[in-house]
Amino acid sequence: MFKFEKLGDKMFDQSFIEVAVNKFAKRHPGFKDLDFKIESIENGKASMRLPYNKKFVGDPTTGSLHGGVITTLLDTVCGMCVMTTVRKFAPIATIDLRVDYLRPTKPDVDVIADVECYHLTKSVAFLRGYAYLDDEEKEEVAHVTGSFMLNTKGPSFAPASRFSSLLTGGAKNQS
Amino acid sequence: MTQFNFLLDEDNAAELVKSIPYADYLGIKIETNLNGQMIFRMPFDKKLIGNPTIKAIHGGILAGFMESSATLAVIGIISHDHLPKCVNMTVEYLRSTRPVDTFCQVQINNPGRRIVHLTVRCWQEDRGDVSLAHCRFLAT
Numbered sequence: 153m154f155k156f157e158k159l160g161d162k163m164f165d166q167s168f169i170e171v172a173v174n175k176f177a178k179r180h181p182g183f184k185d186l187d188f189k190i191e192s193i194e195n196g197k198a199s200m201r202l203p204y205n206k207k208f209v210g211d212p213t214t215g216s217l218h219g220g221v222i223t224t225l226l227d228t229v230c231g232m233c234v235m236t237t238v239r240k241f242a243p244i245a246t247i248d249l250r251v252d253y254l255r256p257t258k259p260d261v262d263v264i265a266d267v268e269c270y271h272l273t274k275s276v277a278f279l280r281g282y283a284y285l286d287d288e289e290k291e292e293v294a295h296v297t298g299s300f301m302l303n304t305k306g307p308s309f310a311p312a313s314r315f316s317s318l319l320t321g322g323a324k325n326q327s
Numbered sequence: 328m329t330q331f332n333f334l335l336d337e338d339n340a341a342e343l344v345k346s347i348p349y350a351d352y353l354g355i356k357i358e359t360n361l362n363g364q365m366i367f368r369m370p371f372d373k374k375l376i377g378n379p380t381i382k383a384i385h386g387g388i389l390a391g392f393m394e395s396s397a398t399l400a401v402i403g404i405i406s407h408d409h410l411p412k413c414v415n416m417t418v419e420y421l422r423s424t425r426p427v428d429t430f431c432q433v434q435i436n437n438p439g440r441r442i443v444h445l446t447v448r449c450w451q452e453d454r455g456d457v458s459l460a461h462c463r464f465l466a467t
Contacts, residue, residue: 181373182385185352209348210398211410218349219413220391227387243378245420246386252415 198233202263215259223251226296229265234277234300237269249298262286275302350395367396369429382426390418393447393460400433401464416462424457
């Protein structure tokens with residue numbers, strides 16, 4: 153597990169982030185249910201805990217958590233990790249996320265996710281990490297690799313390029 | 328693309344969604360489109376929001392929705408007494424989401440004996456695809 157190390161930037165240390173995130177999470181209806189807790193924060197690294205909750209069970213026969221909630225945890229930690237790397241609450245967007253499920257989780261055991269940013273360019277951050285069970289064996293549950301776009305400015309309303317209809321065949325979704 | 332027939336009818340499917348707590352938490356509904364294909368709907372709810380400033384749905388929740396739908400689709404083609412296991416999944420986020428209902432459709436690319444390959448297409452309103460997911464499931 154990552155150990156906490158004080159960041160050089162005073163404005164962006166763990167206590168500041170915890171206060172900011174807790175304030176955010178209190179007002180946020182989704183995170184109130186998920187109840188993510190920050191374990192540790194370091195420059196370019198982040199760790200979060202998902203407390204076991206019966207609401208998020210994927211297989212009622214074994215009591216293991218659903219893969220989707222593990223993905224939600226990993227996506228959130230990855231986003232958090234990008235912010236610890238660029239050291240500001242910048243708007244970011246997930247480009248892609250790959251999750252490998254290694255084994256099912258155990259009932260009544262929390263899941264902790266550790267993620268690091270292994271490369272950062274001007275516009276893209278590359279991350280990798282894993283989620284593990286918080287018991288004695290600390291068995292790995294899932295591995296993640298993801299890439300995030302930096303400096304996004306909310307939703308884009310740019311007019312579609314004149315080539316875009318050619319590329320997509322001008323097809324619209326039929327629902 | 329392989330056409331697949333659901334072993335489930337809609338009432339059956341609603342019961343199945345209820346039996347998976349996470350799918351029930353997301354409020355997934357199984358519907359049929361005009362062509363008779365099975366589509367999945369996730370009604371918008373405040374708890375699904377990831378970015379409160381633009382009220383976009385959380386990327387992880389979207390991935391969870393696509394994985395649940397894929398699981399339900401795999402249950403539809405193979406009958407087992409246990410739930411199919413997801414081996415891995417890759418999600419591509421194509422555009423930001425809006426605070427409206429999200430739909431997805433599962434395409435089974437190769438219903439193999441041991442591994443099932445699927446592509447899940449996810450959209451909102453009349454715009455193009457919001458995200459795509461490629462998943463592998465254990466069929467045994």
